[in-house]
Amino acid sequence: MQAGHSPGERVGLATHVHSGMESSLQSRDVAGVHDFVLLENYGSEDAFINNLQKRFNTDIIYTYIGPVLVSVNPYKNIPIYTDDVIKTYRNIHYFEAIPHIYAVTNTAYQALKEENKDQCILISGESGAGKTEASKKILQCIAVTTGRTNQVESVKEKLLQSTPLLEAFGNAKTTRNDNSSRFGKYMDIIFNYIGDTIGGSLLNYLLEKSRVVMQAPGERNFHIFYQLLSSSDASLLDSLHLSPNTYYHYLNTSIVSMKDNEIDDIGQFRVVKRAMDVIELSEQEQTAIFTLVASILHLGNVGFSQDENGNASINAPETIATVAKLLACDPAQLTHALERKTIIARGDSVTTPLNKELAMYARDALAKAIYDRMFTWLVQRLNSSLRPVDDEFNRTKVMGILDIYGFEIFGKNSFEQFCINYCNEKLQQLFIELTLKSEQEEYFREGIEWVPVQYFDNKVICDLIEERHKGIISLLDEECLRPGDTSDMGFLNKMSINLVDHKHFVSYSKAERTMLKQIPRDEFQLVHYAGKVTYSVHGFVDKNNDLLFRNLIEVMASTKNTITKAVFTEKELESKKRPETAASQFKKSLNKLMQILVTKDPSYVRCIKPNNEQTSGIFDEQLVRHQVQYLGLMENLRVRRAGFAYRRTYDVFLKRYKSLCPGTWPNFNGDPKDGVALLTQHLQYNKYEFSMGKTKIFIRYPKTLFMTEDLFQLKKNDLATLIQRKYKTHVARKNFLKMRWAAIVMQKYIRRFLAKRAMRRRRLAVEVLRRLLKGFITRDGQPTEDNMAFIQLSRINYLNRLAGNLPKSLVDRNWPPCPKACRDLSIVLHKLYRGQQARIYRQTLSPEKKRQFDLKILAEKLFQHKKKSYTSTYLTPFEKVRLPSELHQHKTQYETNQLVPGEKLLYCTNITKYDRHGYSPRDRALLVTTKAIHIVDIKGFKVKHKLSLESVTELVVTAEMDGLLLIRIPLELKKDKGDLILQCAHVIECVTFIVDAVKKPNILKIASTSMISHNMIGGKEGQIEVTAGSELGFGKGKTGHLVVTVN
């Protein structure tokens, strides 16, 4: 920030968003008060001006009178126009921070969005007071505040660029302002329903076109002429036949000789070119524009001379040729049109030569007409570029910005100043209407207690100018339209006669009479609301007629230039009606403007000019006081102090804020006034804060309203949440139902699928079962398709069962039962299994055991079912040595001593030998070897018999329980004593060993007879008698036989 700017204000700006409202309220008042309403001595003009000056001296240029912004032109850049500052003002109420044009803009913008009502910002003040600058700041603020989509950005860029473009063509340097608007501008910014900028529309008012051909000393023509001539684009200048060195009559200068360091024409030209690109003016359109500007400059240099008949002729035909070439029209026709005039008299067109003066007049009229129509074309072209897309037109809202030429007093004031000042009267009238008059009338109407505030109503001046039949404009038109020679002086006379009694009109004659300051004979004075202005009557009639000779229009209509071709048409010539005069047109357009403005919610910016020098730091108290007076700021303040900041009809107020009070929410059915009363009670409004009128509530301070509005904004969140909740529930339920439905459908399909599958399975199962059942029933029959499966199954089951139930031991002869189909298999398997078991058993047997088995098997073969004692012996294991232990040593000795080499003892037992004669018993031992049977004496083991194994031909035993063993000795060997009669306790064991050694099983004879004969020596035979008895016994019977008793 610049030095001198109050640090307190700065702090207030930067921190007000965060700190409480009270602290920012304080910080706004570091220099003077920020709102004149707060002025202690509010009735005093001195205090008022003092406050303005105090603030001005600390570079605080803005001050409020309630909602009205008073702005004092600082004539220097103050750094309070950055985007950051705009953002600071965005979401706050205007009274919460130091006054600013952004605060006003933002308030209007918020109202547009919130209340959906068209807005307009009216900027007023005299020339150079800062109106145009203010309008630019408003645009900038809107641009920064609104949406950021591409489309919005492009529209905003166009809106912003429309300013430099229009300024180049419509602004000029005057003695009052280096960049003075020489046209009136009303711009509508168009917003869509969410508050985004979507377009714009411009209205232009009465361009001061006389400037094109003539400027007052110290003033310039419109900027564009100088800008074009300063262009560094040599080829452009060439093509337009322009040169900075050439003297241009319409500029009163050549560009090189012009010294104006204040204005950067070169830079501005680049800005203008860029603006044209942004506005989307085509290359052709841009060329057409520059061509027209150049044509006007050339046209200005067309001079005339006059012959002795008073007929004018062009001096420099080459200049005319250039103009014709640029405009693409016939030079001869153009020349002709400039030297003569054509008028229609009673249906015939009559052409008459012009004198030099008239020719120059015609030339200037043409130049002005071209420039003026081009300017209007440009505005329309801008409008078409800014027009929102068609479908966006519904639900749009606009914010209008009125920046019109300010009240103007020059050394010499002409028709233009008259129009400009008239326009300012109208605006002042509107301001009074809306702020002072209607307000007070409303209090009265509504029955609010009110002491009327006196103010000056400028309606009387407006009437003086525009009243039908009596007003100045009517008198001027009358003079213009009357037949015969019309003149400015005629007009002045008319006024002097008709308006002589009017308080606000002074003419020469009237001044003379009333001894007022002299007024020249050709001038008249109007006492405007803003001061007295003396107008020179010269040119009024001409300018009002605004005539362009027919033949000039015809030439222009014949040009090829896009713009002239479009703005001058033959149609214009066909119209029989006389065109409306300039003043009447202006009056009409102003009244239309007033109609536009009254339909909108207005905001006001009142611009004040601190000095006439256009310099910073000078506060010309007198000058300011004058403006404060004529702007009616004091009255404004007085109404403000006593009045109410805000009013709304009860129903509207209730509709907006009813949600803030339980008694009125959601609906209040009674009289809205009662509803509002309830509401104010609930919101605890203080008595002095508001007043209840007949149809409206009046709220005194914006603070009260904004407090309410803030509450509403907060409440809106709650309401939004409620709506959201309902909506979300609705959406969620819809979703849920959809999902449930989907789930049901899915379930249906899945269930069907599962059911089908289960059904198939069950059907299959039934089939399998049925087949099995059939198979079971027919399992014993022939294999068929039906029972095969069952049989197969029973086989598998059988095998599985079998595997788990196999007998563990070889002795276990059990074998699991089997189905019929497996009977053969079972047998084979049983056999195989037993074979396998036996094999395993065998493999685990020791040689001894094996021998034991072999012998037992042999014994079985020999004796089973043949000898009774067999059954009682087969469980007793065979023993190789059946001798009492005391004999073992003998036996061992015998083995070593008596056996021949290679002979091995196989068996030995003690036996009883019976003599063949007398059958005396003798204790002997019998030894079986691999070669022979040895019978030895038991005492000392002396050999008694030795019978080689080959010699053993027969063994005889009885079939009974006894131990008789008869060993037949072959006859050739009977040299000894005949057959051996032996009794052996283990006869079966003994026989088995012998047979095993002899290896001839058939040598055993089991006698079934009771008599057994045996050989004796000498061919004799003995008899052994087997008889039954109670006791087993051996002995010689009475018969002489050996009797064996068995039981």
Ligand SMILES: Nc1ncnc2c1ncn2[C@@H]1O[C@H](COP(=O)(O)OP(=O)(O)O)[C@@H](O)[C@H]1O
């Ligand atoms: N807010 C401002 N800050 C700085 N300079 C300003 C401001 N307002 C106006 N000026 C200066 O005053 C000059 C005239 O302002 P302008 O808006 O053209 O006046 P008006 O449109 O009322 O005739 C501008 O060119 C500019 O130099």
Ligand SMILES: [Mg+2]
């Ligand atoms: Mg201006």
